[in-house]
Amino acid sequence: MILGRIGGTAFxxxxxxxxxxxxxLRKLRHGAPLQAExxxxxxxxxxxxxxxxxxxxxxxxxxxxxxxxxxxxxxACRYKLxxxxxxxxxxxxxxxxxxxxxxxxxxxxxxxxxALTPAVVASVPLGAVQDAARRWPRIAEALWWDLLVAATxxxxxxxxxxxxxxxxxxGHLFCELHVRLTMVGLADEDGFDLPITQSDLSDLLGLSAVxxxxxxxxxxxxxxxxxRGRRLTLYDIDRLRELSLFEPAWFHPRRSDALP
Amino acid sequence: MILGRIGGTAFxxxxxxxxxxxxxLRKLRHGAPLQAExxxxxxxxxxxxxxxxxxxxxxxxxxxxxxxxxxxxxxACRYKLxxxxxxxxxxxxxxxxxxxxxxxxxxxxxxxxxALTPAVVASVPLGAVQDAARRWPRIAEALWWDLLVAATxxxxxxxxxxxxxxxxxxGHLFCELHVRLTMVGLADEDGFDLPITQSDLSDLLGLSAVxxxxxxxxxxxxxxxxxRGRRLTLYDIDRLRELSLFEPAWFHPRRSDALP
DNA sequence: CGGTTGCTTGAGATCCATCAATAGGAGTGG
DNA sequence: CCACTCCTATTGATGGATCTCAAGCAACCG
Numbered sequence: 001m002i003l004g005r006i007g008g009t010a011f012x013x014x015x016x017x018x019x020x021x022x023x024x025l026r027k028l029r030h031g032a033p034l035q036a037e038x039x040x041x042x043x044x045x046x047x048x049x050x051x052x053x054x055x056x057x058x059x060x061x062x063x064x065x066x067x068x069x070x071x072x073x074x075x076a077c078r079y080k081l082x083x084x085x086x087x088x089x090x091x092x093x094x095x096x097x098x099x100x101x102x103x104x105x106x107x108x109x110x111x112x113x114x115a116l117t118p119a120v121v122a123s124v125p126l127g128a129v130q131d132a133a134r135r136w137p138r139i140a141e142a143l144w145w146d147l148l149v150a151a152t153x154x155x156x157x158x159x160x161x162x163x164x165x166x167x168x169x170x171g172h173l174f175c176e177l178h179v180r181l182t183m184v185g186l187a188d189e190d191g192f193d194l195p196i197t198q199s200d201l202s203d204l205l206g207l208s209a210v211x212x213x214x215x216x217x218x219x220x221x222x223x224x225x226x227x228r229g230r231r232l233t234l235y236d237i238d239r240l241r242e243l244s245l246f247e248p249a250w251f252h253p254r255r256s257d258a259l260p
Numbered sequence: 261m262i263l264g265r266i267g268g269t270a271f272x273x274x275x276x277x278x279x280x281x282x283x284x285l286r287k288l289r290h291g292a293p294l295q296a297e298x299x300x301x302x303x304x305x306x307x308x309x310x311x312x313x314x315x316x317x318x319x320x321x322x323x324x325x326x327x328x329x330x331x332x333x334x335x336a337c338r339y340k341l342x343x344x345x346x347x348x349x350x351x352x353x354x355x356x357x358x359x360x361x362x363x364x365x366x367x368x369x370x371x372x373x374x375a376l377t378p379a380v381v382a383s384v385p386l387g388a389v390q391d392a393a394r395r396w397p398r399i400a401e402a403l404w405w406d407l408l409v410a411a412t413x414x415x416x417x418x419x420x421x422x423x424x425x426x427x428x429x430x431g432h433l434f435c436e437l438h439v440r441l442t443m444v445g446l447a448d449e450d451g452f453d454l455p456i457t458q459s460d461l462s463d464l465l466g467l468s469a470v471x472x473x474x475x476x477x478x479x480x481x482x483x484x485x486x487x488r489g490r491r492l493t494l495y496d497i498d499r500l501r502e503l504s505l506f507e508p509a510w511f512h513p514r515r516s517d518a519l520p
Numbered sequence: 521c522g523g524t525t526g527c528t529t530g531a532g533a534t535c536c537a538t539c540a541a542t543a544g545g546a547g548t549g550g
Numbered sequence: 551c552c553a554c555t556c557c558t559a560t561t562g563a564t565g566g567a568t569c570t571c572a573a574g575c576a577a578c579c580g
Contacts, residue, residue, distance in 0.1 A: 206422030
């Protein structure tokens, strides 16, 4: 429930500049027809990778924001800590995810950003992204698409918390993660790595950790999935989607040139 | 639970062009130092007002989006209808609210837009807004600020659904509405008009209508508020904020020029 | 080996949903 | 003005979903 206080450590040399932006680009390609020059330009924006331990704050609640965070490795989250000590995770960020809409002006963040696992996070200067978007239409399109997907995820999160049962929330989350991780090549057909704790899941889904545990057991006993160690195996994705009221259609907003 | 099928009626002449954008401008002034020329330009974008009956769909779920909707009068909402018939309202729109972030490209909307009360809604051409923002920095700043506030509201909605009790959700909503309505001059110090039904509130807050009713009675009996007819009176806003874990600070992201 | 963290299980309490019935209020037509 | 209807608000009773507290277990790690 309580987040650790360990800050980021120094620059991590194992991330060469190309490798850093690879997952990010892989995702953006779903949103716009990026050319080699667009990708080269985007790569240049990604700099200053730092490592964080699990539970470390990346951007503390209430601090001023001038850079965007891009997750290179590990999982992170946006969260809010309430006065009564409860925590709600409002968004989950996977490798390749940009943690804020690209064009916001500098501002004070109302919610913090924290690592859920050991993570490597790069900083992207706000102004540079805005400039790139202003000058290169395909980059702008890709970034707007990314923003659109992020907003859709957030709204679906609201729907889950408001109108889905505990098992449905879990199932829906797993379906969503499967799609997102597949987009960046981090899932295979029947599952993926789930590196966060059940307590994190509970803070994400608005449940207690105990109930997450029991609902997971329900899903296992129904034969829909297995969760051993960090590996989540999905035995029957179609049935899981049906059970969770998951509609993959909303996931890929059509590109403008594809609109009727 | 089920939305009506009545479409919009024809153009409503009672809205002159100036009056149409007045509330919208009033809100944006909180986000950027708009000059007369900026406001004039923004006013020109707002066109094509239409009236809708309560419960009418404004933009149905699954349709293509090329225009932005601006609420001139009445309350509206973004909602999702689940396969099992449940409805979740993901955002509430008040007079002066732009219903989508300004810059999104045309896309298929995953969630519909509906009137909750009789409403008048104008359409704003997407391209025109983007052009204006590109050319006039203050307009861009105001619109980004608006987007930022909308995103913050959405995240706070997630926190409510995930980690606040029924009474806290209601209290938090009323505090939020009080701030938002005050920004456009539609609330006075001790309350405002609440024109939606308890059933709408339940779909917004992820509760049952019966439980909304009971939680409202709790709040009344605690002496925090009164709700007679459509008028909501707040007797002790500070105490209500405390009880609801409402933090008004996040509401006004600082302008870029005010950052340290 | 002891300490820590995360997972699992049980029992009891609480919050909230559902079902069903009644009451109030606004509009409508006679 | 009354009877009627629809919609919304209210109330009661009951069951279910989920929470909390508490304890035990398993894995990992220095």
